[in-house]
Amino acid sequence: MSIMRPLGSLIPVSSVPNLRDAGGYPAGAGATVRRGVLYRSTDLGAVTDTDAVALDDLGIATVFDLRTVAEREVRPDRVPTGAKEVPLDVLADRDPSAAPAMMLKLLEDPKLAEEALGGSEASEHLLSSYREFVSLPSAVTAYRSLYTDLARGTDAPALIHCTTGKDRTGWGVAALLLLLGVDEETVFTEYLLTNEHLLPALSPVFDRFRNAGGNPDILLPILGVRREYLETAIDEMSTTFGDIESYFTRGLGLEAEDVNALRERLLSRD
DSSP, X not given: OOOOOOTTOOOOOTTSTTOEEOOOOBOSTTOEEOSSSEEEESOSTTOOHHHHHHHHHHTOOEEEEOSOXXXXXXXXXXXXXXXXXXXOOTTTTSOGGGSHHHHHHGGGOHHHHHHHHTTTHHHHHHHHHHHHHHHOHHHXXXXXXXXXXXXXXXXXXXXXXXXXXXXXXXXXXHHHHHHHTOOHHHHHHHHHHHHHHTGGGGHHHHHHHHHTTOOGGGGHHHHSOOXXXXXXXXXXXXXXXXXXXXXXXXXXXXXXXXXXXXXXXHEEOO
């Protein structure tokens, strides 16, 4: 059941931080991205019984999980009742030692984290990741499957998530909104909402890190999002393919019919 909420607002399901509707944004020529059709969030590995009911109320029929196999094994999703789960490992072709699951282990060891994340290394890690979202073969395969499924009538509403719902999910949603005609500045605004919605939910992580002797500020580049991260992916896309439509057709290999179908299914002109 779709409830009209303020644009970009957090859907209050405490065990699923960063849950929000990706719709409602103006897409030019009088069109608007449909609400209640596409959601984004963190993983569903800690869903409580009460929150499971709240998720069921959203009517989610398909869950696209962009995490690695290791991440899914550690925290299996508790998907909404009757929903189909579609695993799409964006980073399957990446060095496992650089996977998000490995990065999260640093949160337990401030000294190790200081060595690994100090200076600009954390930001550089994320910038490299965002370039890979565009060019890594497994990322191409995963995003192609995601958008093709959405275009060809996968059961809706759908939810896209990774672990924290900010990077792999962030690019997946941002690229789609750009394709639909949402202006770039609005896409950045939607993307950066993660800092408002996710970071407060991670306050226990920052507190534990501080209590263990670490400086929580060094976690911000890895647990939050920055404009430069998404800029890096857009630049990689533009340099390699020229524009967003070419990224979808030449980069991801979507048929023109699928691109048109995405617009038809996800845009409203009422």
